[in-house]
Amino acid sequence: MSGTAAQRAFAVGGGPRPTAVVALCGGVGGAKLADGLARVVPAGELSIIVNTADDFRHLGLWISPDIDSVLYALAGLADPVRGWGRRDETWSFMAALRQLQAPDWFQLGDADLALHVERTRRLAQGETLSEVTAHLGRALGIAARVLPMSDDRVSTRLLTDEGWLDFQEYFVHRQCCPRVQRIEFVGAAQAHPSAAVLAALRRDDLRAVVICPSNPLVSIEPILALPGVRVALRDRVAPALAVTPIIAGRAIKGPAAKMLGELGLEVSGVSVAQRYAGLIDAFVIDAADPPAAATPQMVLTRAQTLMQTPADRERLAHAVLAQADAMRVGLGRGGM
Amino acid sequence: MSGTAAQRAFAVGGGPRPTAVVALCGGVGGAKLADGLARVVPAGELSIIVNTADDFRHLGLWISPDIDSVLYALAGLADPVRGWGRRDETWSFMAALRQLQAPDWFQLGDADLALHVERTRRLAQGETLSEVTAHLGRALGIAARVLPMSDDRVSTRLLTDEGWLDFQEYFVHRQCCPRVQRIEFVGAAQAHPSAAVLAALRRDDLRAVVICPSNPLVSIEPILALPGVRVALRDRVAPALAVTPIIAGRAIKGPAAKMLGELGLEVSGVSVAQRYAGLIDAFVIDAADPPAAATPQMVLTRAQTLMQTPADRERLAHAVLAQADAMRVGLGRGGM
Numbered sequence: 001m002s003g004t005a006a007q008r009a010f011a012v013g014g015g016p017r018p019t020a021v022v023a024l025c026g027g028v029g030g031a032k033l034a035d036g037l038a039r040v041v042p043a044g045e046l047s048i049i050v051n052t053a054d055d056f057r058h059l060g061l062w063i064s065p066d067i068d069s070v071l072y073a074l075a076g077l078a079d080p081v082r083g084w085g086r087r088d089e090t091w092s093f094m095a096a097l098r099q100l101q102a103p104d105w106f107q108l109g110d111a112d113l114a115l116h117v118e119r120t121r122r123l124a125q126g127e128t129l130s131e132v133t134a135h136l137g138r139a140l141g142i143a144a145r146v147l148p149m150s151d152d153r154v155s156t157r158l159l160t161d162e163g164w165l166d167f168q169e170y171f172v173h174r175q176c177c178p179r180v181q182r183i184e185f186v187g188a189a190q191a192h193p194s195a196a197v198l199a200a201l202r203r204d205d206l207r208a209v210v211i212c213p214s215n216p217l218v219s220i221e222p223i224l225a226l227p228g229v230r231v232a233l234r235d236r237v238a239p240a241l242a243v244t245p246i247i248a249g250r251a252i253k254g255p256a257a258k259m260l261g262e263l264g265l266e267v268s269g270v271s272v273a274q275r276y277a278g279l280i281d282a283f284v285i286d287a288a289d290p291p292a293a294a295t296p297q298m299v300l301t302r303a304q305t306l307m308q309t310p311a312d313r314e315r316l317a318h319a320v321l322a323q324a325d326a327m328r329v330g331l332g333r334g335g336m
Numbered sequence: 337m338s339g340t341a342a343q344r345a346f347a348v349g350g351g352p353r354p355t356a357v358v359a360l361c362g363g364v365g366g367a368k369l370a371d372g373l374a375r376v377v378p379a380g381e382l383s384i385i386v387n388t389a390d391d392f393r394h395l396g397l398w399i400s401p402d403i404d405s406v407l408y409a410l411a412g413l414a415d416p417v418r419g420w421g422r423r424d425e426t427w428s429f430m431a432a433l434r435q436l437q438a439p440d441w442f443q444l445g446d447a448d449l450a451l452h453v454e455r456t457r458r459l460a461q462g463e464t465l466s467e468v469t470a471h472l473g474r475a476l477g478i479a480a481r482v483l484p485m486s487d488d489r490v491s492t493r494l495l496t497d498e499g500w501l502d503f504q505e506y507f508v509h510r511q512c513c514p515r516v517q518r519i520e521f522v523g524a525a526q527a528h529p530s531a532a533v534l535a536a537l538r539r540d541d542l543r544a545v546v547i548c549p550s551n552p553l554v555s556i557e558p559i560l561a562l563p564g565v566r567v568a569l570r571d572r573v574a575p576a577l578a579v580t581p582i583i584a585g586r587a588i589k590g591p592a593a594k595m596l597g598e599l600g601l602e603v604s605g606v607s608v609a610q611r612y613a614g615l616i617d618a619f620v621i622d623a624a625d626p627p628a629a630a631t632p633q634m635v636l637t638r639a640q641t642l643m644q645t646p647a648d649r650e651r652l653a654h655a656v657l658a659q660a661d662a663m664r665v666g667l668g669r670g671g672m
Contacts, residue, residue, distance in 0.1 A: 060396070060457045092426040096450030100475045102457070110446035114432030121396045121438070139436045 010238055010328040018207040018238060018328075019045045021321070022200045026051045026219020027066045028083055029245055029253050030212030031073035033320075034144070036313030037210065038074050040321065043143035045207075047200035048074075051214070052129065052148045053156040053185050053222035056168045058106050061116040062123055065168075066219065067133055067148060068115055075140035083253060086111045105173045130194045147200065149223045152191035156218050158183050167218065176255040180262045183217055188225040193232075201232040208324035209233065211242035211280065213305060215256040216272050217263070224279070233279045239327040240280040241320055243305055244269030247286040252306060273298060281327055284320060299327070346574055346664040354543040354574060354664075355381045357657070358536045362387045362555020363402045364419055365581055365589050366548030367409035369656075370480070372649030373546065374410050376657065379479035381543075383536035387550070388465065388484045389492040389521050389558035392504045394442050395433075397452040398459055401504075402555065403469055403484060404451055411476035419589060422447045441509045466530045483536065485559045488527035492554050494519050503554065512591040516598045519553055524561040529568075537568040544660035545569065545616075547578035549641060551592040552611045553599070560615070569615045575663040576616040577656055579641055580605030583622040588642065609634060617663055620656060635663070 021041045023034050025048060034048045048070055055064045072078040072086055079087045089109035098104045108116065115136065122132040128151040137146045156167040160178035170178060201209070214220055224230055233240060246269045251257040257267045265271050270292045273283035282299040285292060292300055303319040306312065357377045359370050361384060370384045384406055391400045408414040408422055415423040425445035434440045444452065451472065458468040464487040473482045492503040496514030506514060537545070550556055560566055569576060582605045587593040596603045606628045609619035618635040621628060628636055639655040642648065 059453050060460055061453070086432075090426045090428040090446060092446035093429070093450050093453075096422075096447035097454065100450055100454045100472060102450065102454040110426060110428035110449075111432035113446075113449065114429050114436055114438065117395050117397070117429075118433065118436045118438040124396055136436060 016205070018205045020200070020203045020206045021046050021208050021210065022203075022206065023048045023210045023212055024214075024220055024223050025049070025066070025070065025212035026214030027054070027069040027254070028073075028078075030214030030219060031066075031069040031078070032307040032313050033210070033212040033243060033316055034070055035073040035310070036307065036315075036317030037321075038142075038144045039310070039314045040317045041144075044145070046144040047147055047196070048144055049147050049149055049197050049200065049223055051219045051222050052150060053154045053188070053218070054167050054171070055153075056155070056166065058168070059103065059108075060120070061108075061113075062120045063106075063116050064119065064129070064133075064148070067129075067146065068112070070146050071115070071133075071136055071140055071142065074137075074142045074144060074146070077140070085109050106168065128194075130196060145196070145200070147194060147196050149193060149197060149229075150191045150226055151194050152187065154188045154191050154222055154226070155186045156183065156222060157186055158218075171255070176258060180259050183221075183259075183263075185222045185225045188222060189227065191226055193223075193226040193229050197226075198228060198232055201229070201236060204237055206236060206238035207328075208238050208321055209236055209240035209280075210320055210324075211240070211276060213243040213245040213252070215245060215251070215254055215259070216275050217256065217259050221275070230279065239282065239324040241282045241284060241301075241324055242273065242276050242280045243284045243303075243316065243320060244272055244286055244289075246272055247306060248289060268292070270295065270300070273300070282323055284323070352541070354541045356536070356539045356542045357382050357544050357546065358539075358542065359384045359546045359548055360550075360556055360559050361385070361402070361406065361548035362550030363390070363405040363590070364409075364414075366550035366555060367402075367405040367414070368643040368649050369546070369548040369579060369652055370406055371409040371646070372643065372651075372653030373657075374478070374480045375646070375650045376653045377480075380481070382480040383483055383532070384480055385483050385485055385533050385536065385559055387555045387558050388486060389490045389524070390503050390507070390554070391489075392491070392502065394504070395439065395444075396456070397444075397449075398456045399442075399452050400455065400465070400469075400484070403465075403482065404448070406482050407451070407469075407472055407476055407478065410473075410478045410480060410482070413476070421445050442504065464530075466532060481532070481536070483530060483532050485529060485533060485565075486527045486562055487530050488523065490524045490527050490558055490562070491522045492519065492558060493522055494554075507591070512594060516595050519557075519595075519599075521558045521561045524558060525563065527562055529559075529562040529565050533562075534564060534568055537565070537572060540573055542572060542574035543664075544574050544657055545572055545576035546656055546660075547576070547612060547616065549579040549581040549588070551581060551587070551590055551595070552608050553592065553595050557611070566615065575618065575660040577618045577620060577637075577660055578609065578612050578616045579620045579639075579652065579656060580608055580622055580625075582608055583642060584625060604628070606631065606636070609636070618659055620659070 051066045129148045159182035162178040260267045269285035277297045286305040287302045387402045465484045495518035498514040593603045605621035613633045622641040623638045
């Protein structure tokens with residue numbers, strides 16, 4: 001692609017209106033918008049590409065925290081109070097685990113365990129993570145396609161003032177306390193995005209690509225680090241938009257703001273937008289944010305990005321898709 | 337050993353009174369007497385050799401049903417109503433597993449799961465089943481030594497009118513409905529009893545060996561099938577006794593009576609006693625049983641063998657040990 005994304009034109013052919021939407025997302029925050037999109041995009045037309053660089057083996061179980069957050073959000077099973085895991089959860093397993101003096105730093109609810117046990121069982125039988133996730137999505141009645149970014153192993157690790165830490169060690173065990181100096185996605189360069197991920201990005205009936213309000217540094221960038229994903233994004237036939245995970249200089253959830261600051265980056269939506277330069281056509285900052293300097297590479301728009309209720313999710317999804325439709329039609333009409 | 341067991345003499349030296357007790361047992365029924373023995377034998381002097389031929393891998397987890405029954409019984413965690421698993425159990429995992437359309441024929445309580453997950457984790461790290469079990473026993477505050485019969489894999493399978501079935505397939509999935517024609521302990525001939533098992537049987541301060549009221553066909557005989565166990569039993573320096581798992585022609589729990597009948601054996605305590613001929617000095621039938629024909633190979637004694645309360649367990653343990661002490665002293669005094 002030459003020129004800036006905001007100057008691109010998207011074909012408006014005489015065929016049917018494009019219906020396919022692709023979302024990229026990480027955990028809980030991104031999963032909320034993914035759920036919003038699932039509520040407004042026709043069944044089967046939404047593909048959600050999910051970060052798997054947080055995945056890890058714990059107690060012999062294969063745990064995919066971001067995939068689980070998306071599955072639970074879309075199945076209506078996410079716990080609205082804790083913000084992670086399943087609603088109506090019980091905790092007998094953890095109590096018994098402590099009694100057995102087993103590692104207990106990672107909280108696993110009793111019902112949540114079923115997902116990890118069944119995933120691990122199916123992986124051990126030779127299924128790919130994509131196949132397992134497709135099964136779990138079907139079993140939970142989810143119409144959207146939840147796509148692990150890759151069936152290959154990619155692992156986020158962070159260089160901190162306490163040395164290198166694996167992601168869950170940093171995120172859960174050390175509760176994001178160490179100062180981050182560098183982030184690496186081990187295995188990303190050798191990994192392949194799944195065939196379904198590339199196919200979703202290359203659909204010629206694509207309506208929009210949406211980067212959800214996830215941590216850019218550890219949720220979205222592992223996806224972008226996979227060979228072929230940036231190229232597929234640049235070659236897309238529909239507008240791409242990202243939604244800020246930062247409101248008024250603070251992350252809604254998680255360590256995004258702390259990490260940006262520690263890495264010497266501005267803690268703002270625009271700072272996040274700049275990390276996606278060349279890949280998106282528009283960036284959605286929060287309606288309550290102060291005026292931001294325009295960026296030459298993309299359109300800055302505003303929306304109510306805080307999602308406290310299911311209605312908030314749906315409203316934001318509508319706003320994002322409306323912006324994408326406007327850009328496609330507007331740019332298409334104007335031509336280049 | 338020549339002659340019959342009842343004619344053997346056990347040395348009564350001038351040394352300290354022997355204190356070590358070895359129990360052989362399977363699941364729930366045997367575990368009750370094992371618990372009774374643990375209540376009356378000094379801490380650390382009781383070794384419980386437990387059948388592991390029911391062990392199996394399920395959902396990727398290593399499950400040792402008989403070891404777990406013994407651990408739960410001795411830790412005071414066994415469910416008194418259901419008769420298996422942990423008391424105060426919750427069942428969120430199973431409900432979620434069903435939702436994911438995963439195999440749900442084997443019931444796993446939420447707290448119970450911790451035992452299977454931690455065992456599987458430690459085995460995967462290279463610990464032996466004996467080491468794992470010793471850790472679990474310590475963590476649960478159990479003073480007795482709970483000894484898996486072997487660290488090698490032995491698997492009970494049954495030839496039935498529906499063909500060969502693995503033990504749990506027969507026992508849980510098919511609920512013991514198929515008619516049993518033959519029983520095999522796959523791997524037993526190549527397996528080794530653990531060093532601790534042989535050492536326990538060979539202790540020279542042995543007070544008694546007790547075969548608990550477990551199913552002889554699938555709980556005790558897998559232990560006896562291990563090379564070296566029958567020899568160690570025959571060479572023991574203390575009386576050996578077995579307690580009937582059959583009262584008035586019926587098993588207190590489980591398929592022992594049904595299996596004995598299907599294999600053409602008499603369904604009675606004496607019938608069980610005969611399977612242990614040459615290995616035991618006395619057999620305890622229930623106080624309520626009709627008079628039984630004397631067997632030349634062992635002493636038949638009577639006790640209240642139904643254990644409904646912890647006091648029942650303790651009373652039976654006292655009775656069994658008193659019988660052993662009487663045989664040791666009596667025979668020792670009388671000579672051969």
